[in-house]
């Protein structure tokens with residue numbers, strides 16, 4: 071190991087705080103140092119996160135212990151799954167019933183031209199396992215619907231909704247409220263989108279903010295979407311997921327972030343829990 075590399079890990083050990091101090095105390099006292107909660111390989115892989123003052127060992131362990139369901143392996147699901155796997159979320163479930171199409175490739179960076187025709191969850195899982203072999207990836211080639219939502223949410227610590235239909239969004243919101251599983255919602259179209267974090271029973275749910283789906287809402291296939299716009303919204307969604315799991319920074323709750331990338335303009339829109347909400351009013 072070069073001296074600069076040793077120096078980096080020494081600085082990193084100091085930065086991650088109490089674990090390093092306990093180890094130094096143990097050396098002075100001639101006792102066994104406490105085992106690190108992270109392996110050397112994990113410390114190296116996640117070093118650029120661990121040095122952040124907001125992050126550290128506890129946040130990294132929280133990610134490793136988390137089980138997250140990503141609904142949709144497309145324009146939003148691709149950046150979400152890539153960043154969550156890269157960051158070290160321990161178990162990622164990927165849910166999508168479609169196969170890769172050529173028209174997906176401009177905005178779905180988990181899928182490449184040779185993947186056309188391959189189920190999206192299989193294509194995505196293969197890339198994620200290459201990115202981070204320590205992450206357990208579970209592909210589910212199904213569509214989330216009212217009859218299977220409860221079973222699919224079983225054991226999940228968090229759901230990230232990367233679907234592109236209002237029907238699915240309301241189904242997921244209801245299921246997450248019933249199971250009290252935190253949820254990150256988002257949508258993207260053209261050069262605009264929104265992101266919203268939900269702690270069921272504590273903050274406004276998706277239906278509190280949007281009591282009914284808009285009539286004749288356009289879809290990507292009809293209205294179009296730019297790849298970088300999906301990338302920005304998906305990246306924001308991944309960041310919200312990491313905030314909800316670790317608590318390192320406040321998530322966008324009780325409202326949503328409205329993003330207009332043509333401007334560009336980011337606007338925080340506030341919302342409150344509705345006592346008569348169909349999905350969370352009884353919680």
Ligand SMILES: [Zn+2]
Pocket residue numbers: 274275276277278279343344347348349350351
């Ligand atoms: Zn609600």
